Amino acid sequence: MLQVNSIKENYQTVLAGLEKRNFPEADTTLTQVLDIDQKRRETQTERDQLQAESNSISKQIGMLMKEGKKDEAEKIKSRTAEIKGLIKDLENRYDEFEQELTQLLYTIPNIPHENVPAGKSAEDNEIVLEEGQIPTLGEDKMPHWDLIKKYDIIDFDLGAKISGAGFPVYKGKGARLQRALINFFLDEATAQGYNEVQPPIVVNEASGYATGQLPDKEGQMYEIAADGLFLIPTAEVPITNLYRDVIVSENDFPIKNVGFTPCFRREAGSWGAHVRGLNRLHQFDKVEIVQITHPDKSYEALEDMSSYVQGLLKKLELPYRVLRLCGGDMGFTSALTYDMEVYSAAQERWLEVSSVSNFETYQSNRLKLRFKGDDKKTTLAHTLNGSALALPRIVASILENNQTENGIRMPKVLVPYLGFDIID
RNA sequence: AGAGGAGUGGCAGAGUGGUCGAAUGCGGCGGUCUUGAAAACCGUUGUACCGCAAGGUACCGGGGGUUCGAAUCCCUCCUCCUCUGCCA
Numbered sequence: 001m002l003q004v005n006s007i008k009e010n011y012q013t014v015l016a017g018l019e020k021r022n023f024p025e026a027d028t029t030l031t032q033v034l035d036i037d038q039k040r041r042e043t044q045t046e047r048d049q050l051q052a053e054s055n056s057i058s059k060q061i062g063m064l065m066k067e068g069k070k071d072e073a074e075k076i077k078s079r080t081a082e083i084k085g086l087i088k089d090l091e092n093r094y095d096e097f098e099q100e101l102t103q104l105l106y107t108i109p110n111i112p113h114e115n116v117p118a119g120k121s122a123e124d125n126e127i128v129l130e131e132g133q134i135p136t137l138g139e140d141k142m143p144h145w146d147l148i149k150k151y152d153i154i155d156f157d158l159g160a161k162i163s164g165a166g167f168p169v170y171k172g173k174g175a176r177l178q179r180a181l182i183n184f185f186l187d188e189a190t191a192q193g194y195n196e197v198q199p200p201i202v203v204n205e206a207s208g209y210a211t212g213q214l215p216d217k218e219g220q221m222y223e224i225a226a227d228g229l230f231l232i233p234t235a236e237v238p239i240t241n242l243y244r245d246v247i248v249s250e251n252d253f254p255i256k257n258v259g260f261t262p263c264f265r266r267e268a269g270s271w272g273a274h275v276r277g278l279n280r281l282h283q284f285d286k287v288e289i290v291q292i293t294h295p296d297k298s299y300e301a302l303e304d305m306s307s308y309v310q311g312l313l314k315k316l317e318l319p320y321r322v323l324r325l326c327g328g329d330m331g332f333t334s335a336l337t338y339d340m341e342v343y344s345a346a347q348e349r350w351l352e353v354s355s356v357s358n359f360e361t362y363q364s365n366r367l368k369l370r371f372k373g374d375d376k377k378t379t380l381a382h383t384l385n386g387s388a389l390a391l392p393r394i395v396a397s398i399l400e401n402n403q404t405e406n407g408i409r410m411p412k413v414l415v416p417y418l419g420f421d422i423i424d
Numbered sequence: 425a426g427a428g429g430a431g432u433g434g435c436a437g438a439g440u441g442g443u444c445g446a447a448u449g450c451g452g453c454g455g456u457c458u459u460g461a462a463a464a465c466c467g468u469u470g471u472a473c474c475g476c477a478a479g480g481u482a483c484c485g486g487g488g489g490u491u492c493g494a495a496u497c498c499c500u501c502c503u504c505c506u507c508u509g510c511c512a
Contacts, residue, residue, distance in 0.1 A: 044474050048481040055481090058493040062442035065492095073492080080492045247471085368472095376453095378471080 001105040001365055003380075004037045017111030020118050020327035033104055040097035047090040054083045106215055110362040112327050113299075113336040119326025126326065128338070131310065132319030135345050135401050143346040144396040145277030147403060148174065151423050154278070154395075166267070166282035173423045177398075177410075178285060180417035181391050182260050185287035185312065189388060192308060194258035194289055199238035201261050202229040207241040210367045212333040222264050231264035235288035236385045243292060243369045248381065250373040254301055255292040258388070260285065278392035279351065285391040291384045292369065295361070298382035299336075302358045305386045306338045309354045312389055315413045318397055319343040321350060335360045338386075342393065346400040351393040356386030399423075 007014050007030055018026035057080050064073040117126045148154035153174025159167040170178050190196055208214035208230055213221060222231040232238055239259050248255065263286050267275075274280070289308070293301045306322065313320040325337040334357040341350035361380040364370070370378040402409040407424030415421045 041474065044481080048474060051482085052480055054492080059443065061492050065442075077492050084492085 001102075001362065002108055002111070003361065003365055004033060004101070004105075007033055008037075014111055018108070020112050020116065021109055021330070022120060022328050023109060029104065029108060033101065033108075036097055036101045036104065040094065040101060043090055043094045043097060047087060047094055050083055050087050050090065054080060054087065057083075109332045110335050110359065112330060113358070113360075115324070116330065116336055117324060117326045120328040121326075122329050124326040125329055125339070126324040128322040128324050130319075130321040131314070132317070132343075134319045134343050137345050137400075137403065141346045141400070142403060143277065144344070144399040147399045147408065148277070151408065153177070153423060156277075164282065166280070168278070168281065173418075173420065176418055176420075177395060177414075177423075178391060180414050181389075181394065182285060182287060183417050184414060185388060186258060186260055188312060188315075189258035189287065189289055189308075192256075194256045197239060197242070197257050197259045199235060199242070199259055199261065201232050201238070201264075203232055203237050203241065204229055207237055207244070210244050211237050211240050211363055212366065213237060216332060220266055222266055232261060233265050234263050234387075235259045235261040235286065236290060239288060239290045240363060240367065240383055240385065243381075243383075244367045246367075246369055247378055248292070248369075248371045250294065250371050253292070253294045253371070253381075254297065257290045258287060259290075260287045262286075263390075274349075278396040279347075281392055287388050289386050289388045292364075293382050293384065294371070295379070295382050298358050298360060298384060301382075301384055302336065302338070302356065305356045305384060305388075306340075309340050309356060309386055309388050313340065313342060313353075316394065316398065316411045317413075318394070318401065318411075320353075331355075331357065333357075333359050333362050335362065340389075342397045344393070344397040344400050346403070347396075351397060353393045353397075354387040354389050356384070358382065358384045 002014070011030065015026055015030060018030075023029075057076055061073045061076055064070075064076070117124060119125065142150065145156075151173070153171055155169045155171055156165075158169040159165075162169075186196060202224065205214060205228060208218075208221070213230075213233060217233075218230075221233050224230065238261070239257050242257070243255070262283055264283050265281075267280060267282065289305060291298075291301045291305065310320070310322065320340055320342045323339040323341065325334075325339055330337050337355055337357040339352050340354040340356070341352050343349075344351050360382050363383045364380040367383070369381050369383065371381045372378050398411065399408055402411075407422040410418055410421050410423070412421075
């Protein structure tokens with residue numbers, strides 16, 4: 001969430017940023033934030049003064065008791081009763097203001113970076129570059145949902161039986177392909193200096209709030225109500241939360257972690273032809289990269305992560321394009337996001353396979369993730385993350401783009417991981 | 425899951441109702457000494473909020489309570505350890 005101080009100090013910038021996001025009634029909301037904060041601070045000052053008085057009386061009583069002047073002590077006691085009530089009231093007021101403030105701040109999205117294009121929807125996203133040759137397939141080309149049946153590598157019906165729609169079962173070479181991709185992605189990231197972690201795939205409420213999935217999107221997550229836990233929608237949640245309430249040393253930057261996890265999304269309200277096959281699932285596999293950086297270095301890191309992801313797509317021989325998301329399409333918590341899309345040649349569509357974002361201090365403020373520099377001052381760090389990569393759509397386009405009469409040719413880079421070079 | 429024990433500053437570890445934000449040791453930082461280093465010695469060493477400042481307030485696992493006053497007493501939740509049970 002945004003910091004009140006930054007709203008105060010950069011009011012016009014924040015306002016313009018919210019307008020770029022088409023955030024309604026931005027001015028009213030921001031004024032309200034400052035107003036509540038003002039009241040909160042005034043209440044604190046008042047409360048602290050009374051508390052100080054009360055503390056000093058208590059000390060006096062202590063001294064008097066020690067000296068055996070019980071009567072005098074009793075006399076002063078009566079004075080404290082009044083103060084006590086006042087403090088209680090102020091405390092309640094303070095808590096209310098603070099809660100109100102937090103609730104309000106939760107509704108305000110991150111401020112877009114200046115390079116974020118204005119726009120309302122996906123139509124307005126800016127295509128940064130397009131790379132790779134789009135294959136031309138014959139008339140008999142098949143979409144991946146037919147290919148997986150033909151070669152019996154992924155089974156939706158079976159998954160539906162044991163779990164429900166959107167929970168596929170990977171079989172034989174299909175399962176092997178999953179494992180190969182996961183290992184390939186992890187090896188590549190590790191080679192780039194990312195530290196591999198294996199986090200839990202359920203998280204508590206505090207973690208959900210810290211990275212911004214709560215309170216906004218609880219409907220998107222599967223909830224284990226009996227235990228107050230949520231199935232993660234992305235490894236971003238547990239991996240970033242590793243650093244909740246942590247003060248790192250400036251020398252530790254950049255902190256780079258990579259992790260593979262299954263991801264779970266309820267995707268309530270999504271249906272239709274676009275979600276057929278592997279295009280949208282309730283459970284899918286993803287390798288996620290997360291960086292924590294010095295504020296001065298985060299955009300450098302973002303470019304670095306973007307080109308890293310592009311490198312993966314090149315190695316997989318997939319045609320792709322990079323989009324810079326517009327203000328209206330960007331995620332709530334992001335300041336700048338690149339989406340990577342691969343071309344799926346039988347569906348004849350671009351499919352999003354990665355989203356790389358810089359959150360600046362939006363997450364770290366909730367996380368209380370700070371760093372200490374040589375000057376000993378603590379400052380909020382910047383957090384970034386990106387998919388590297390999400391598997392299902394990668395699989396979809398590998399299957400579709402590489403189909404031949406004799407079977408589906410596998411990208412060379414995967415062959416050592418697969419132990420075969422064709423699915424037939 | 426049941427029984428018992430424990431959670432204090434970066435770590436270790438005192439403190440069981442009153443100048444305790446907290447002894448002491450280790451570690452860290454600064455200095456003296458030294459050609460340099462070590463040792464020794466001296467000093468310093470948590471976080472957040474309010475305040476122009478002086479200063480103040482809060483925090484001893486989380487939350488609540490008792491009391492003029494709580495690290496210390498009570499309730500509750502969480503976590504860890506030991507034993508028993510169960511189990512990949």
